[in-house]
Amino acid sequence: MDAILQTKELTISFGGHIAVDSVSVHIPMKKFTSIIGPNGAGKTTFFNLLSGQLSPTKGSIIYKDKDITKHSATERTRLGIGRSFQITNVFPNLTVLENVRLAVQSQAKVRYNMIAHYRHFKSLEQKAYQLLEKVFLQDKADSKAINLAHGEKRKLEIAMLLALETEILLLDEPTAGMSLEEVPAIIDVIKHIKQHEDRTIVLIEHKMDMIMDLSDEVLVLFHGELLAKGTPEEIVKNEMVQSAYLGGMYDEEEQFT
Amino acid sequence: MNVRSIDKSTWIYLAIALLLFIVPFIVTGRSMQFIIIQIFIFGIFAMSYDLLLGFTGIISFGHVMFFGIGAYSTAVTLDRFDATLPSLLLGVLIALVIAAIVSFIVGVLTLRLKSHFYAMLTLALAGLFLVAAEKWRSVTGGNDGFTFRLPEIIRDSQSQYFLCLISLILIFFGLRRLTNSPFGKVLMSIRENEQRTESLGYKVLHYKVIASVVSGVIASFAGVLYIISLRFVNTSVFATDVTIDVLLMTIIGGVGTLIGPIIGAGLVEFAHHWLSGLSEVHWIFERWIILYGTVYILVVIFFPLGIVGTIQAKFFGRTVTKGIKDNSKTKAG
């Protein structure tokens, strides 16, 4: 199994509180890995470490055989690690289209051009528009991002992430607050990427049915430590996971999407 | 907004520029020309400020330091050498180079600070320049300042007018292109959400420093023009009042627009001229500054986004931003 991303004893503490505790994992190339764990287990923090928002107290991160522990968030994005945010994190006063175009522009490496008019780059705008269609947000292309409903902002997040075309996609609860009607569509988008574009995807979610449906492998974080890992089926059966995370909820018969 | 409407606005701007070329043949009074020249100069200065405030979302209280650098570099060069075109050009070159270096250093030093802290640090640095100008009396003449001679060709008012007008037009269109370039869009995204810009793969500090250098160099050039129009320099070119003036012009015109600062400069200069003139009409207007202050207040009430900003938002339904992030929202998250 080829690991595209690997952590070694990754640790971070915030003033004594150890949020991620010596986590060593392999993220297999072109596979779908999910991370679950109770609230405050350190999932988002783990993402922040991977994407460079935070730097670890200890341990290292290796991406394609290269130690990137000291790289900045910007550099990691450029290397191919892209992420979405759990708390919606967009450019509030720019239009939806501009939000995505900025991501497309970065991907196309049109970064420091001060001379040309932005409209000169027609293809970028088209691509941004296509991405909006992909997440069903084309109607809102000209609205300011701040005016979107919560679920719509989440879709925008996904479109911006897709625009970066990174090799790894780190998705932090992409469907939180998204309506039941839309969730399957987003899942389809994610599936489509996984299958047709050969990306590596890492997903944080609390929706177990989604995890079951999509994952090749599941990692369980608990109090910052790696509690378990395995296939979805193994994980659901794991008793520790049951008591720490699922709380019997998942036993129930009733299941809605 | 489509390509066509952009073209239209470019034409309008060009037409206005053309009209301005005719003005000196109609307005021949040197004093009125001097006022218009000041508007051009402060228009340039305010645009450079808006690149920081309106486009990148940085409030600086020390922008005057670049203005002063431009002013002193030119004045001292002209004073030390003879009053010829080459020494003027040398002065301008020195002004721009020093401003570029200083704005680069200041940018690297300060831009990692957040909002108020950044603003105050720039205030401090500009304050240090003021003290330096005061203390380095042998070169600057201190607070009393000194006068100097100008090369023949730019000595008369007409040629100063054209020099400033051409500079204004070139800088306006230059900055307009810059803000509409992919680079400019990244600046705006920094204004909106710095951290997110970073995670899209942009090196935010680079952008901010570049913006600060461009802005500093232009401000320095405004200082050069100012000193040419005044033929006299003293420490007031480093005074905080000047930063405040330019800040006001930018805000009154509308942050985040380029024509705004120019209109702001015009409005402030004319309001000033007109209101102070009132004091001769009737003694009741001796305290015209009260009216002047009231103008600011009324602008905020009736044109909350600045003159241009508000008009754009009202009549063209264009989205104009407040310029500065509303921290309340980001903090709460």
Added chain:
Amino acid sequence: MKRNSLLKLNQVEAYIQQFHILHDITFEVPKGGVTVLLGRNGAGKTTTLRTIMGLNPASNGSIVFNEQEISSLKPHMIANRGIGYVPEDQGIFGDLTVGENIRVAMKKEDEETTNRLEWVLELFPDLKKFWTKPGGQLSGGQKQMLAIARAYVNENELLLIDEPSKGLAPIIVEKVMESIQQMKEKTTILLVEQNFLMASKIGDQFYIIDDGQTVHDGQMTELKEDKVLMKKYLGIS
């Protein structure tokens, strides 16, 4: 039922800036129990709650709470009439500590309130653990817990809760459900919830909002049976 409805919206309309967002919201929340608002993204659920709170005043229609019109009142007055609010974005004061976030919400410091606080902290022990941590540094789920806790510490007649289960681990969702079930003995709850599993478990009756209008209502038990309706408005099959 008409007599003892606690909250009653009648043909409420609302604008956000120049956009007409709510067209015709009409529903009643009976005293006691849990009323659920359902609907797709952007339907106007959040806006409805904000309109009730006075944060986004209604331009038309009436909002009657406890037989008094409240649609023209200021948000703090509405809150002081006994309505609590857990907003969609949690509304945590990022620079205040967890403790301060709660303290700033507490209207009284009597025994009753202290008891409630203890009960809430038992429900969400994480909050106790991070009592002195700035709210902004909490994990997404912890923030959600804090937002709920903040609304619970006061004695309110009506609680408006916007998507409480969002971002919570299943085990916590269960706890929240339990807590709501306990709460509803004393307090009426108006809930917006996408997690249908949860909504169907604790909801008593529901309204569906679509494009700024209330388009359907009924008892939760009926909805669970009505596959057609669920498909039509909620996309659940």
Added chain:
Amino acid sequence: ACGDEGASGDSETIKVGVLLSQTGALETYGAQTQRGFELGMEYATDGTMEVAGKKIEYIFEDTETDPTVARQKALSLLEDEEVDILVGSSSSGDTLAVTPLAEEYETVMIVEPAAADSITGSEYNDYVFRTARNSSQDAFAAAAAVAGEGVKIATLAPDYSFGHDGAKAFIAAAEELGAELVLEEYADQAATDFTANIQKIIEAEPDYLYVVWSGANTPWNQIVDMKVQDQGIKVTTGVADIATLPSMSPLVGMEGFTLYYHTLPDNDVNNWLVEEHKKKFDGEVPDLFTAGGMSAAIAAVEAIEKTDGDTSGEALIEVMEGMSFETPKGTMTFREEDHQALQEMYSVTLEESDEFDYPVPVLKRVLTPEETAPPIMNQ
């Protein structure tokens, strides 16, 4: 180059443009100059407002103590109003922004009351004359009041051009008279606490402390509170306008100098000024720069009379160089070399007065124009 019409010798009315601060921190000075100038015109023309058979008019413009505004107003005076003579202004910076224009338009400018040495020194041009005293004259007056063989002196001055000019000139003048400098201290003029500076002065143990001060944060209270005088150090300074006298009450008994106080000069012009001023302004007496404004007006009128109405630059310069004229401060003479008017200054003692609730300067000795003649600095 241009602007020949501005100085035309034979137009029917003669116009004088006066630049002064009517708003901002220096507006009290501006107001004094304005009153003085108006009275001076009246006096010099015997109320006819005519000189050499022509009508004479004057226009006041507010510089707002801002060099840019000063230049713009000067341009408007020179071009739009076509004034024949400029007068002004209240601040040295404003004045320096305007003097090049005087040269350019070949129009004489009478500087009043700006005091910077450089105006008639390094920045001198032929069209500039000054009725106001300059900082060096202040210093000479002060030195004359206190310095002598072997006297130890210290200075305290604000840390900007005005302070440095004043202190340096005083030290030079005092050393000339045989005094010995023990400390040269500069303080931030905006500071509220002068303890450190005063402490140093006490340690230096001078006989006299000469304070150059202008601006509102006065050090007087602290000098007294820190018991400077109790240590045998005599404080001396220039007495400024009446508004500042109340704040000087801790200094009663001090020996210093002043350039004008209405009771000091003993001559007809001053008598007229005091009387008319009181009459016109509700019993108020003329102040520091009222006399200056009047002197400037008298200088202008007398010069025009001498040229017989010719207001061209050359004609005026020719008659004004070396011209003597009677002012409220006695006879003034424009020195040929640098166009600085030599004038009387007054050595005074600050004493309590029954009339006012503030101390007033009482004449010790009139310092003759020669005594306070500053060095020529425009070479």
Added chain:
Amino acid sequence: MDLIFSLLINGLATGMLIFLLAAGLTLIFGLMDVLNFAHGGLFIWGAYSGVWFYQMSNSFLFAIIAAIVTGLLLGLITEKLIVRPVYGNHVQQILITLGFMLVLQELIKVVFGPDQKAVFPPDWLQGSFMVGDIVIIKYRLFIIAIGFLIFFLTLFILKRTRIGLIVRAGVMNKEMIQSLGINIRFVFMLVFMVGAALAALSGLLHAPYSGVIYAEMGLEFSILAFIVVVIGGMGSFTGSLFAAILVGLAQAFMAYYFPALSLAVNMLLMAIVLIFRPQGLFRVKG
């Protein structure tokens, strides 16, 4: 030793004076995040009205009350007419408060005349006494005492009530604090008024210290106040106190030991603090 002690005590007094000045701004700018450039206007109005009453009544106590009342009233007007429409928007705050500052400053000249005015401490605070070889100026002791009094009083109020919390929460998220049943407008108004009253009071107390008052002093001193609030750490009372004392001591010692730098001392201090502690000296705590 005496020298150092003397510099210390005088630096401390200056620091306290600066703290009094900054205390109001700590509330308005630090806590409420309003870039109030009219603060200097409140300061001079406090000074002039207080001095006017002082000279009318000959009672310094009466003057203090007058200054406070002036501050409260002006604060009320300023908050209602000027600041209320622009909470949360720094750009507009700068413009409108600067405009109001000009109005306030110019109105001073209309009401009280353009001349500077001399002010002396009341008899019981006049003069100085010696302790050993050190001169101690009475009025400075008084300032130090008042400074500490105000510091502890404000701190007590902020700690004891939820006001501090509410204001900070309100600045972060106005809607949420309203949803918690708090009339944030009213709270803001009250806090602003108190801030204005503190500014006015410090204006009055400053007057006998420097011996004269003049209309332009407002802007000069408000910049100093901004410096102190920022290097103190935005909204921390303890921070402002420390920063103010730091500034006072730095001024005193620099003027003695490095007089060449004394013009630059405030700016240097601020630059150094911000470069090495970008968040200010103290983090804000309720």
